Amino acid sequence: MTLPIHSIRWRIQAWHGLLLLLVLAGFGAMAYHLQDTSETRHLDAELHLRISALFGNIARQPRPVPGPGDQRPDPPDGPPEGDPDDPPERNAGRGPRPGSFRLRPELAPLFASDGGSAFYYRVWTRDGAVFGSSPDAPAGLSRPERPQSRGGLFRSVNGRREAFEFTPPGESALVGVSEAGKEREMLRFAGKLAAVGAGVIVLGLAGGWWLASRAIRPVDAISATAARIAGGRLDERIPVSGNGSELDRLAAVLNHAFAQLDAAFAEQARFTSDAAHELRTPVSVILAQTQLALARPRDSDEYRESIEITRRSALRMQSLIESLLALARLDARTEPARRQPCDLASIGREQLDLIQPLAAERGIVLHQELEPAVCVADPDRVAQICTNLLSNAVKYNRIGGEVRLSSRRENGHALLTVTDTGLGIAAQHLPHIFDRFYRADDSRNRSTGGAGLGLAICKLLTEAEGGSLTVNSVEDRGSTFTLQILADENGDAKMEN
Amino acid sequence: MRILIVEDEPDFLRTVAQFLREDGYAVDAAPDGEEGLYKAQETEYDAIVLDAMLPYIDGFELLRQLRLKKKTPVLMLTARARVRDRIQGLDTGADDYLAKPVDLGELAARLRALIRRAHGNAAPVIHVDDVEIDTAARSVTLRGEPVVLTAREYALLEFLTLNRGRIITRTQLYEHLHDENDTPISNLVDVHIFNLRKKLGAEFIATHRGQGYSIG
Numbered sequence: 001m002t003l004p005i006h007s008i009r010w011r012i013q014a015w016h017g018l019l020l021l022l023v024l025a026g027f028g029a030m031a032y033h034l035q036d037t038s039e040t041r042h043l044d045a046e047l048h049l050r051i052s053a054l055f056g057n058i059a060r061q062p063r064p065v066p067g068p069g070d071q072r073p074d075p076p077d078g079p080p081e082g083d084p085d086d087p088p089e090r091n092a093g094r095g096p097r098p099g100s101f102r103l104r105p106e107l108a109p110l111f112a113s114d115g116g117s118a119f120y121y122r123v124w125t126r127d128g129a130v131f132g133s134s135p136d137a138p139a140g141l142s143r144p145e146r147p148q149s150r151g152g153l154f155r156s157v158n159g160r161r162e163a164f165e166f167t168p169p170g171e172s173a174l175v176g177v178s179e180a181g182k183e184r185e186m187l188r189f190a191g192k193l194a195a196v197g198a199g200v201i202v203l204g205l206a207g208g209w210w211l212a213s214r215a216i217r218p219v220d221a222i223s224a225t226a227a228r229i230a231g232g233r234l235d236e237r238i239p240v241s242g243n244g245s246e247l248d249r250l251a252a253v254l255n256h257a258f259a260q261l262d263a264a265f266a267e268q269a270r271f272t273s274d275a276a277h278e279l280r281t282p283v284s285v286i287l288a289q290t291q292l293a294l295a296r297p298r299d300s301d302e303y304r305e306s307i308e309i310t311r312r313s314a315l316r317m318q319s320l321i322e323s324l325l326a327l328a329r330l331d332a333r334t335e336p337a338r339r340q341p342c343d344l345a346s347i348g349r350e351q352l353d354l355i356q357p358l359a360a361e362r363g364i365v366l367h368q369e370l371e372p373a374v375c376v377a378d379p380d381r382v383a384q385i386c387t388n389l390l391s392n393a394v395k396y397n398r399i400g401g402e403v404r405l406s407s408r409r410e411n412g413h414a415l416l417t418v419t420d421t422g423l424g425i426a427a428q429h430l431p432h433i434f435d436r437f438y439r440a441d442d443s444r445n446r447s448t449g450g451a452g453l454g455l456a457i458c459k460l461l462t463e464a465e466g467g468s469l470t471v472n473s474v475e476d477r478g479s480t481f482t483l484q485i486l487a488d489e490n491g492d493a494k495m496e497n
Numbered sequence: 498m499r500i501l502i503v504e505d506e507p508d509f510l511r512t513v514a515q516f517l518r519e520d521g522y523a524v525d526a527a528p529d530g531e532e533g534l535y536k537a538q539e540t541e542y543d544a545i546v547l548d549a550m551l552p553y554i555d556g557f558e559l560l561r562q563l564r565l566k567k568k569t570p571v572l573m574l575t576a577r578a579r580v581r582d583r584i585q586g587l588d589t590g591a592d593d594y595l596a597k598p599v600d601l602g603e604l605a606a607r608l609r610a611l612i613r614r615a616h617g618n619a620a621p622v623i624h625v626d627d628v629e630i631d632t633a634a635r636s637v638t639l640r641g642e643p644v645v646l647t648a649r650e651y652a653l654l655e656f657l658t659l660n661r662g663r664i665i666t667r668t669q670l671y672e673h674l675h676d677e678n679d680t681p682i683s684n685l686v687d688v689h690i691f692n693l694r695k696k697l698g699a700e701f702i703a704t705h706r707g708q709g710y711s712i713g
Contacts, residue, residue: 273579277576277577280576280578280597280598281506281509281576281597283597283598284506284509284576284597284598284599285506285508285509285512287598287599287600288509288512288513288516288598288599288601289508289512291516291600291601291602292512292515292516292519292601295516295519295601296519309508309511309512312508313508
C-alpha cells in the first residue's frame with residue numbers, strides 16, 4: 001500500500017506549492033506595503049496642498065501686532081498679492097479672536113464634502129484657542145504639539161491622516177481627512193492581489209504537476225521495465241534517450257546492471273546445461289549398456305565387460321560431480337581458507353611423485369627445478385592446483401614428451417610453473433581455456449576424459465588464494481602454466497629453521 | 498541392412514553397435530566427424546546414426562555435406578536435446594532426431610521405420626506371394642507357417658523384399674549385409690540364396706544371369 005503522500009510526484013508538488021505560496025505571500029506583502037506607502041504619500045500630497053492654502057489663509061487673518069522679540073518679518077504675502085476681499089480684517093491688525101477665522105471662499109472647494117471622505121481643517125490661535133474650524137472636523141481633535149524642527153508634519157490619529165503646520169508666531173493649522181477611503185482602496189487592492197495570487201498558485205500547481213509528471217515519467221518507465229525484468233524477461237532494457245540527464249544516466253547504469261544480470265543468468269543457464277550434458281553422456285552409456293546386457297543371456301566375459309563399461313561411466317560421473325561440487329563451493333566462498341606458510345617446492349615435489357605412475361604409463365619424463373618459494377596459502381588448494389596442472393601436462397602431452405615443474409621466488413612472489421612439450425593451445429582458444437566446460441579441441445576430450453572443468457577450478461582456487469594463474473602456449477611446442485602467489489616475506493628463513 | 502554409427506564416446510559407440518549387430522544389422526563405426534563423413538559418402542548405408550558433437554567435423558556439418566551427395570536416412574542421436582537443436586538437425590536433413598539417453602529398443606524401431614520409409618513402404622509387414630515378412634518382429638511365414646531363418650538369411654530376404662521388382666547385384670548384397678570388418682567369401686551370398694530357396698520355394702528368388710537376384 002503506497003499512500004500518495006509518499007509518492008515523489010506528490011512531494012515535489014507539495015514543496016513546489018509551499019514555495020510558490022511563500023514567494024507569492026512575500027511578493028503580496030511587499031506590493032501591499034508599497035501601495036500603502038504610495039497611497040499615504042498621495043494623501044499627504046493632498047493634505048500638503050490644503051495646508052499650504054490654509055496657511056496662506058491664516059496669514060491674511062487679522063492678528064495681533066508682533067511682539068518686540070518677534071523677529072518675524074512681514075508676511076511674504078504682502079501687498080503685491082494682497083487680497084482685495086480682506087482688507088478690513090487685515091487692516092484691523094489686532095490679535096485674532098477665537099472663532100473669527102474665515103475661510104476664503106476660493107478655498108472652500110478644497111474642503112467641500114463630496115459625498116466621500118471630506119477634508120477638514122482647524123486652526124488654533126497662538127494661545128491654543130480654536131481660531132477656526134471646518135464644520136465636519138471631528139470632535140476630539142487635539143491641537144498638535146509644536147515640533148522642534150520647522151516645516152509641515154503629518155500624523156495618523158484614530159484612522160485619520162492629518163497634516164499640521166505652525167506659523168512662526170505660534171498659530172497652528174491642521175488639515176485632516178479620514179483614512180477610510182484609503183483603507184477601502186487598500187482592501188480592494190488586497191483583494192486583487194489575493195485573486196491574482198490564487199490564479200498564479202493554480203497555474204503554478206498545474207504546471208508543477210505537469211512538470212513533475214514529466215520528470216517522473218522516465219522513473220515510471222524504469223520501474224515498469226524493472227518489473228518486466230523481474231518477471232523473467234531478462235532481455236528487456238530501459239529506453240535511453242541519450243540526452244545525458246540524471247535519469248538517463250540512471251537508466252544507463254541500470255541497463256548495464258541488467259545486462260550483467262542477464263549475462264550471469266545466461267552463464268548460469270549455459271553452465272547448468274553443459275553440466276547436464278556432461279552427465280547425460282555417461283548416463284546414456286550406463287542405460288544403453290545395461291539394456292544391452294539384459295537383452296539376452298550372456299556369458300560371464302560379456303557381463304564382465306558390461307560391468308566394466310558401466311563402472312567407467314559411473315567413475316566419470318563421480319569425477320564430474322566432484323568437480324561441480326568444488327566449483328559450487330568455490331563460487332559460494334563457504335570454505336574458509338586455512339592459510340599458512342607453505343613451500344611451493346615441497347608441495348610440487350609431492351605432487352610430482354603422485355603423477356609419476358601416469359607419466360610413466362605414457363612414457364613422459366618428469367623434470368624438476370624446485371627452489372624454495374614460500375607463500376602464504378592453503379597448502380591443500382595449492383596441491384590441488386599443482387596436481388591439475390601436472391595431470392593436464394601429462395594428459396595433453398605427446399607420447400614420450402617431457403614435463404618440467406619448477407618453483408622460485410621473484411619480485412616478492414612465489415612462482416610455480418608447469419611446462420609441457422605437448423600440442424600447445426591455439427591462440428584463439430587461449431582466452432577461453434579457464435572457462436567452464438571449455439575444451440580447446442573437441443577431438444581430445446572423450447579419449448582423455450576431462451569435462452573441461454579442471455582449469456576453471458584451478459583458476460578459482462588461485463583467485464581464492466589471492467594469486468594469479470597465467471598461461472603461455474605455442475602450438476605444437478607446448479604450454480607453460482604459471483601460478484603466482486604473494487611470497488611470505490620471512491618465510492624462507494622460517495622454513496629453514 | 499548396413500548401418501553407420503558416428504559417435505565419439507567409445508563406450509556408447511560400442512554398446513549401440515553391439516546392440517544393432519545382435520539385431521541383425523551390419524554395423525560400421527566412426528569415432529569422429531571426418532571419418533564419419535568419408536564412410537557415409539563412400540558406402541551405401543541403409544541408415545546412419547549420427548551424434549551432433551563430434552571432433553573435427555560436427556554432426557550438423559557432416560549432415561550438410563552428406564546431403565549434397567546422398568539421401569541415406571540419417572537418425573541424429575545426441576545429448577543436445579533442446580528443441581532448437583532438434584529443429585536444426587531435422588532442417589539440416591536429418592530424418593529423425595533422438596536424445597540421449599536413449600532406449601535401444603526405440604532406436605532400433607526408429608531405424609526400421611527409417612529404412613522401411615526409404616524404400617517406399619509404410620506397413621511393417623510385407624507380403625510377397627505366399628510369403629509374409631514381418632520386419633518389426635523379424636519373422637517370416639510361408640502360407641501361415643513360420644519359417645526359421647538365420648540372421649544373414651533374414652537380412653538378405655529383407656533387403657531383396659524391400660527392393661522388390663528390382664535386380665540386386667551381388668556387390669550390393671555384399672555391401673548391405675556385411676560390415677567393414679567382415680571378410681566375405683565370394684560365394685557366401687550364393688549359399689544364403691540357396692538356403693532361402695530351399696525354405697521358401699525355388700521360384701521365390703529369381704536369378705538374373707550375370708546381373709543379380711530379384712524378388713517379386
